[in-house]
Amino acid sequence: MRPGFASAVFSSFDLAQAWIQKNFVCGILTEYPLDQSCYDWAKQYGHFKDKSPIDRAPIFIANFVSAYQKTWHFEHGELLQPMDA
Structure with missing residues (x-):
């Protein structure tokens, strides 16, 4: 579970x-970034680039985790x- x-x-x-x-x-x-979302952290360090409107949707951002964490x-x-x- x-x-x-x-x-x-x-x-x-x-x-x-x-x-x-x-x-x-x-x-x-x-390991999570401190004082920053995983989404913003991944974008800042070039681990993620949004390519479509769904990549900027609140539900996507709220559930985002990066394989680079x-x-x-x-x-x-x-x-x-x-x-x-």
């Missing part, structure tokens, strides 16, 4: 990992893959 909302927000990977391990959480930890997968509190540099 994948929830629609994040269950926690942390200022560092180490704090997030400690909470995940303490609670034996399963799921994906995603770092992610880590955890199962029962354990990191399943090494952290990328």
